[in-house]
Amino acid sequence: MVQEKWVALSNTTIGVLMATINASILIISLPPIFRGIDLNPFQHGAFAYLLWILMGYMIVTSVILVTIGRLSDMLGRVRFFNFGFAIFTLGSILLYLTPGKGDTGALELILFRVVQAVGGSFLMANSYAIITDNFPAKERGFALGINAIAGTAGMSLGILIGGVLSAINWRYVFLVSVPVGILGTVWSFLKLKETSPRIKQKIDIPGNILFAAGLIILLIGITYGIVPYKSYSSGWSDPYVIAALTVGAALLIAFPFVERRMENPMFRLELFKIRAFTAGSLSGMISGMGMMGLMFMIILLFQAIWLPIHGYSYASAPFWAGIFMLPMTLAMGIFGPISGRLSDRYGPRGIATLGLTVSAMALILMVLLPYDFNYIYMALLLFMFGSGMGMFTAPNTSAVMSSVPAETRGSASGMLNTMRNVGNTASMGIFFTILILGLTSILPHTITTALNSAGASKLAPYMASLPPTDAIFGAFLGINPVKVILSVLPTSIVSSVPSSAIATITARSWFPGIFAPAFMRSLHDVFIIAFIITIIAVLLSLFRSPLNLRTGSKSKNVNLIKYDKLKK
Known part of the structure; x- marks a missing residue:
C-alpha cells in the first residue's frame, strides 16, 4: 500500500504538471510561433487566432472536465487517467508536426490544441480523486498539496519553459511534452492500480449537452468580447456577443433545474449542500480569477513596457519575462507542500484563508507600482503573491476532496477543476476589458x-x-x-x-x-479589481467548516451521512 500511494502521487503529479505547463506555455511562445508559421499578427483576423490559441485550451477543459469526472466514477478513474496521457501525447506530436503556414497553420494549431486539451482534461479530472483514494486523511493534505501546487506552479513554469525553448525553435515548445507523455502513459498503465468503485449508472445525456452548450456559448461570448468590433475598441456591443452571453447564461441557469429531474445527474448538485465543498469550490474559482488575470497582466507589463525600457529587445522580452516571473513559481513550490502538511494537522480553514489574505495584500501593494519599478520590489511582491496562493491551494483542495464520499470523487474533482478553469477564462475577459477601456x-x-x-x-x-x-x-x-x-x-x-x-x-x-502611463493607470484598476475578487474568496474560505483532517475517518463519516440524507 505504501508503494502504491507514492506511485499514485508521482504519476498524477507528473500528469497535472505536464497539462498545466502546456496550458500557459504559449503565453511566452506565441511570438516565435507566429513567425514560424508566417502569420502577421496585425493582419485582419489574426487577433482572433491569437485568442483562440491561448484560450481554446481553457475553454475545452472547462466544458468537459465535469463529464470526464462523472464517467471516471462510472468506468474507472485510472483507466481514464491513462487515456489522458496517451491523448495528450498525441496532441503534442501533432502540434510539433504542424505543417501549415499562415491562416491554415493557425487553424491547425487551434485544432491540435483542442486534442491536447481533451487529454489534459482526462488528467486533471482524475488526479485529485486518485490521490484521495490512495492516501489516508491524515496524509491527504500533504499529498494533494504537492499535486495541487504542481498544477499551480505548472502555469508559471510553462512561461519559463516556453521562453527558453521558443528561443531555440518554436516546435520544441510542443515536443517537450512527448517523452514525458510516453513515460507517463506506460508507467501509469503498468503501475497505477484502479481504486474507484465503478458505480453502475446511466450517462446523463441531456445534462451533458445542456451544460456543454451553455458553457461553450458563454465562454465564446467572453472571448469575442475582447475582440474589437467596428469602431469600438472591444466587442461587448457586438449583437453576436450579447446574444452568446444571453443564450449561454440562460442555458446554464436552466441546467440545475434539468439536473434535479434526472435520476443520475452529471453535476452532483447535492454536493453543494456540503458546506466544505461549496466554500472550497467557490473560493477556488474566484481565486483562480485573480491568479490567471494577475499572471497575464504582469507578463504584459514586463514585455510591453519594463523590459524594452531597460534595454531588452522586443524579440528577447518573452524569454526574460519568464525569468523574471520565477519568484512567484518558487514561492508556490515552497509553501504548497508545507501548507498541505500543516492543514493535515490543524485543519484547512485558517491556513487557506491566511494564504488568500497574503495574496490580496500583495495585489493591493502592486497598485503603488510605477511603470519603471525597481525589480527587487516587484520580485518581493511576486513571491508574496505566490506564497499566498501556495498556502491556499493545497489545504483548499484537500478540504474539498475530503468532504465528499468515495463514489463521487471523480465528479467532485471535475467540478472543482471546472470552476477553477471558468474563473481563469472569465478573468481574461474581465481584466482585458478593464485594460482596453482605460x-x-x-x-x-x-x-x-x-x-x-x-x-x-x-x-x-x-x-x-x-x-x-x-x-x-x-x-x-x-x-x-x-x-x-x-x-x-x-x-x-x-x-x-x-x-x-x-x-x-x-x-x-x-x-x-x-x-x-496609460497602461499603468488601467493596470492599477485591474489590481484593485483583483484585490476585491481575492477578498471575496477570503470571505468564502472563512465560511468553510473548521475540519481537522487528522480526524479523517470521523469527518468522512459525517459527510457520508450528510450525503446519504441528501440523496434520499
Missing part, C-alpha cells in the same frame, strides 16, 4: 502629444487611431507597433517626416515610454 480613453491623446514632441505630427492621424488591442498584443508578441504601422503607410507620408523624427519614434524605448 487605454481607449487615454492612449490617443498620449500618442498625439508624443508625436508632436518628436517632430512627427503628420503621423498623428494614423497612429493615434491605433486600437489598444494592437498596441497590447504587438508588444506582447515581441513586435514594435510603430515599425509595423510605418510599413503599411504610403511612402509619401512617411518620407514627409524628418528622418531624425523617424529614428526617434522607432527606437526601442519610445513606444513603451508613451504607452506606459
Whole structure:
C-alpha cells in the first residue's frame, strides 16, 4: 500500500504538471510561433487566432472536465487517467508536426490544441480523486498539496519553459511534452492500480449537452468580447456577443433545474449542500480569477513596457519575462507542500484563508507600482503573491476532496477543476476589458502629444487611431507597433517626416515610454479589481467548516451521512 500511494502521487503529479505547463506555455511562445508559421499578427483576423490559441485550451477543459469526472466514477478513474496521457501525447506530436503556414497553420494549431486539451482534461479530472483514494486523511493534505501546487506552479513554469525553448525553435515548445507523455502513459498503465468503485449508472445525456452548450456559448461570448468590433475598441456591443452571453447564461441557469429531474445527474448538485465543498469550490474559482488575470497582466507589463525600457529587445522580452516571473513559481513550490502538511494537522480553514489574505495584500501593494519599478520590489511582491496562493491551494483542495464520499470523487474533482478553469477564462475577459477601456480613453491623446514632441505630427492621424488591442498584443508578441504601422503607410507620408523624427519614434524605448502611463493607470484598476475578487474568496474560505483532517475517518463519516440524507 505504501508503494502504491507514492506511485499514485508521482504519476498524477507528473500528469497535472505536464497539462498545466502546456496550458500557459504559449503565453511566452506565441511570438516565435507566429513567425514560424508566417502569420502577421496585425493582419485582419489574426487577433482572433491569437485568442483562440491561448484560450481554446481553457475553454475545452472547462466544458468537459465535469463529464470526464462523472464517467471516471462510472468506468474507472485510472483507466481514464491513462487515456489522458496517451491523448495528450498525441496532441503534442501533432502540434510539433504542424505543417501549415499562415491562416491554415493557425487553424491547425487551434485544432491540435483542442486534442491536447481533451487529454489534459482526462488528467486533471482524475488526479485529485486518485490521490484521495490512495492516501489516508491524515496524509491527504500533504499529498494533494504537492499535486495541487504542481498544477499551480505548472502555469508559471510553462512561461519559463516556453521562453527558453521558443528561443531555440518554436516546435520544441510542443515536443517537450512527448517523452514525458510516453513515460507517463506506460508507467501509469503498468503501475497505477484502479481504486474507484465503478458505480453502475446511466450517462446523463441531456445534462451533458445542456451544460456543454451553455458553457461553450458563454465562454465564446467572453472571448469575442475582447475582440474589437467596428469602431469600438472591444466587442461587448457586438449583437453576436450579447446574444452568446444571453443564450449561454440562460442555458446554464436552466441546467440545475434539468439536473434535479434526472435520476443520475452529471453535476452532483447535492454536493453543494456540503458546506466544505461549496466554500472550497467557490473560493477556488474566484481565486483562480485573480491568479490567471494577475499572471497575464504582469507578463504584459514586463514585455510591453519594463523590459524594452531597460534595454531588452522586443524579440528577447518573452524569454526574460519568464525569468523574471520565477519568484512567484518558487514561492508556490515552497509553501504548497508545507501548507498541505500543516492543514493535515490543524485543519484547512485558517491556513487557506491566511494564504488568500497574503495574496490580496500583495495585489493591493502592486497598485503603488510605477511603470519603471525597481525589480527587487516587484520580485518581493511576486513571491508574496505566490506564497499566498501556495498556502491556499493545497489545504483548499484537500478540504474539498475530503468532504465528499468515495463514489463521487471523480465528479467532485471535475467540478472543482471546472470552476477553477471558468474563473481563469472569465478573468481574461474581465481584466482585458478593464485594460482596453482605460487605454481607449487615454492612449490617443498620449500618442498625439508624443508625436508632436518628436517632430512627427503628420503621423498623428494614423497612429493615434491605433486600437489598444494592437498596441497590447504587438508588444506582447515581441513586435514594435510603430515599425509595423510605418510599413503599411504610403511612402509619401512617411518620407514627409524628418528622418531624425523617424529614428526617434522607432527606437526601442519610445513606444513603451508613451504607452506606459496609460497602461499603468488601467493596470492599477485591474489590481484593485483583483484585490476585491481575492477578498471575496477570503470571505468564502472563512465560511468553510473548521475540519481537522487528522480526524479523517470521523469527518468522512459525517459527510457520508450528510450525503446519504441528501440523496434520499
